[in-house]
Amino acid sequence: MADATVESAKRAAAQQAVKDHFDPSATNVGIGSGTTIVYVVEAIKEISTNPAIRFIPTGYQSRQVIVKAGLTPVAFDSLPEDTMFDVAFDGADEVDAELNCIKGGGACLFQEKLVAEKARKFVCVADYRKKQERLLTVWPTIPIEVAPIAVPTVLKGLRTLGSTNPKLRTTLLEKSGPLKTDQDFFIVDAPFKTLLIEADVKAGKGKGDGSDGTWEVNKLSEAIKALTGVLEVGIFSGLNGPDAETIRSTDGVKTVTSGQKPVAVYFGMQDGSVEVRTAK
Numbered sequence: 001m002a003d004a005t006v007e008s009a010k011r012a013a014a015q016q017a018v019k020d021h022f023d024p025s026a027t028n029v030g031i032g033s034g035t036t037i038v039y040v041v042e043a044i045k046e047i048s049t050n051p052a053i054r055f056i057p058t059g060y061q062s063r064q065v066i067v068k069a070g071l072t073p074v075a076f077d078s079l080p081e082d083t084m085f086d087v088a089f090d091g092a093d094e095v096d097a098e099l100n101c102i103k104g105g106g107a108c109l110f111q112e113k114l115v116a117e118k119a120r121k122f123v124c125v126a127d128y129r130k131k132q133e134r135l136l137t138v139w140p141t142i143p144i145e146v147a148p149i150a151v152p153t154v155l156k157g158l159r160t161l162g163s164t165n166p167k168l169r170t171t172l173l174e175k176s177g178p179l180k181t182d183q184d185f186f187i188v189d190a191p192f193k194t195l196l197i198e199a200d201v202k203a204g205k206g207k208g209d210g211s212d213g214t215w216e217v218n219k220l221s222e223a224i225k226a227l228t229g230v231l232e233v234g235i236f237s238g239l240n241g242p243d244a245e246t247i248r249s250t251d252g253v254k255t256v257t258s259g260q261k262p263v264a265v266y267f268g269m270q271d272g273s274v275e276v277r278t279a280k
């Protein structure tokens with residue numbers, strides 16, 4: 001049963017985030033997944049005035065939320081490749097002091113990442129339980145979307161990286177087998193020790209590259225993504241906002257650096273207030 005304090009915290013955070021970041025004249029708005037996003041859509045519906053506005057969902061559940069609110073969903077892959085979204089809102093499972101997030105508790109991380117990277121502003125909304133100083137403080141695992149055929153090799157790779165007991169996520173009715181994502185892939189949940197942020201590495205609290213048993217958020221994300229069979233990792237980090245896709249040229253070799261760090265995270269607190277963490 002939903003906890004009334006948690007639900008009103010989610011609603012308060014959603015109302016504030018929408019008030020601060022939703023422009024009623026916006027054209028394209030990304031809508032994430034989960035239970036908190038329902039309050040975001042509710043708040044948008046109250047002030048949306050543009051009948052031509054398009055809402056881009058991050059999966060089946062997200063599309064249903066948009067449709068139920070009487071708004072118009074538009075498929076991500078039906079938009080021209082240069083389309084940028086005015087803003088994208090989403091929930092989060094845990095957020096650290098540098099605004100890195102764990103996402104994928106609802107198994108939608110891949111499409112959530114696609115949408116977040118297209119947004120001029122990516123804004124997360126969460127309740128007080130998600131506000132931590134470091135990732136993997138309370139939320140126990142990193143969700144990873146994996147090709148079914150590659151599950152055993154990815155599990156082995158994750159153990160090599162230091163994950164103690166990575167597990168294939170099953171449906172609630174365990175006898176029905178592994179949970180399938182919107183891509184028909186599987187989710188592996190991988191526990192690691194609490195992750196370092198960049199400031200920790202600079203302060204000498206660990207190398208953060210796995211060699212001394214410590215991982216910094218971005219480094220771990222890259223190491224997991226490099227395992228063959230991994231479609232996406234539920235760590236949202238790196239660049240944010242309009243910098244989310246930067247083409248860099250090093251010695252004539254071009255690489256695209258992407259990122260999905262939110263520009264702001266709104267936390268609904270137990271006392272009814274809303275705390276905001278913004279990108280420095």
Ligand SMILES: O=C(CO)[C@H](O)[C@H](O)COP(=O)(O)O
Pocket residue numbers: 032033034035036037090091092093102103104105106107108109112
């Ligand atoms: O990443 C997600 C789904 O994959 C969700 O945004 C995340 O799990 C937060 O959900 P909720 O708002 O229900 O706490």
